[in-house]
Amino acid sequence: MDELDQKILAALAADSSTSTSRLARRFKVARSTVQARIERMERTGVIAGYTVKLGQALTLRRIRATVLLQVEPRTTPGILQRLKPMPEIETVHTTTGRVDLILSVTAETTQELDGVLDRIGTITGVRSSESMIHLATKFDRAV
Structure with missing residues (x-):
């Protein structure tokens, strides 16, 4: 995991509903780059799933x-x-x-x-x- 992966992971941990487009704009990379990295982290088990945090x-x-x-x-x-x-x-x-x-x-x-x-x-x-x-x-x- 490089720095971009860690930033994406931290952003998703804070709000898993954040869109790939929004993450791409925030980190100044292509949406496809963010999507590919999320898919890789899911495939390798870094991201095990998404959940709802109760308010x-x-x-x-x-x-x-x-x-x-x-x-x-x-x-x-x-x-x-x-x-x-x-x-x-x-x-x-x-x-x-x-x-x-x-x-x-x-x-x-x-x-x-x-x-x-x-x-x-x-x-x-x-x-x-x-x-x-x-x-x-x-x-x-x-x-």
Whole structure:
């Protein structure tokens, strides 16, 4: 990746809906150059996909929590299989240390969050869980 690739990537990371024409004008290159570079980055896996970032109007109304799970040895694949269909679970990370999995969970209400936590707790192989409700985001580098 050269400097132009990095600029295109940064611009798309900030706003994936930016047109190739607009990127070409911004970086003073031909539109076909931008298009070819984007296609190459998609083909090589540098760009894995495009997504929508939810605005504050929606995200401020949602309750977010981090859930730490300790699991029985060799039960992680089965647990992941049970977690995957739950739309409230946005991400699952394996980790080192006293916990085995870190989950990012969102819900519309505390009752919905409580229900998700109950379902997680009943999964065979989950030894223990600890949940931390997010209160306020002070800054977010991903946005």
